[in-house]
Amino acid sequence: MTQESCETGTFDDEDLSPKIANAKPAKLRFHGFRPMRSGVYPFGWRVPCMTSSVGLHFKTYCMILIMVVFGPLGNVLLGKGMKSVGSAAIWAPSELPHIFIRIFTSGYIWLGVASLLTFFVAYMLILSWADFSYVQPASSVAYLVVALLGYFYLGEKIAPLHWAGIGVICLGVFVVGNTPPRTTEAR
């Protein structure tokens, strides 16, 4: 589906045109996706570009899944790597070259960077069609994933108040996420 077809309102997909002329596709889609809305997906699916709505959503969910897996994994690996480099609380400016060498010779750091690069490519792709203020909240389920990984994989201690805070962040994410992916005109 080209960008031009969205802007001018013409449809180059032959199958979609009669449906849009006769029925109410937006309403049909709404019922079709309803279980997902109240279920585990805290994301909206209303989009102004009607021609590729379903495809746009599938694409969006796939990219978000990649982001939610590889983002937290990358952060956890970086955390594991940095713990062996030493605390920045006592870094002196003259030590920085040595610290950079230690950072870039750590295997965990490189694994973390690779994981974050995967995340970043998915992020760049999704930002080409969805709003920044939609994508950023939607991808933030990652905050729960990173806490779980920290707790189970790295054995970090997490206080009850800390868990509560992460819970509230996820609730905020849920509220924020259920809004349309694009509010600005396609350029």
Add this chain to the structure above:
Amino acid sequence: MREAFFLFIVVAAGTGGELCVTRAMKRVGEVTDFRPLEVVRVIVRAMKVPWMWIGVAMMALAFFSLLAMLSIENVSFVVPVTALSYAAGALGGVFFLGERVSTRRWVGVLLVCIGVTLVWLGKR
């Protein structure tokens, strides 16, 4: 004290970088083809937009600040508190990209801020 400084850099430079990258990618246009060669072509096209480079530079700065923070604190503390960039992101989306942010979304952003505060307090 140093971790608060690093947090500020992570949030400010990270959000600023993401806003620049978004502006660049919106100029590149919607990605509809996911064959590897096409994806590479999109990346190359994105690299020709100056906003992309400004964005990447700011994100690199944020990345090294994040590494510094990770060396001081646990991952399960550092990553949730960087969620503060939501507030910055919503503000930036409104003022820099002309996106409309609904009341509902602002409520979510507020909840995220409360959550970050709780996480910070939970550490003490």
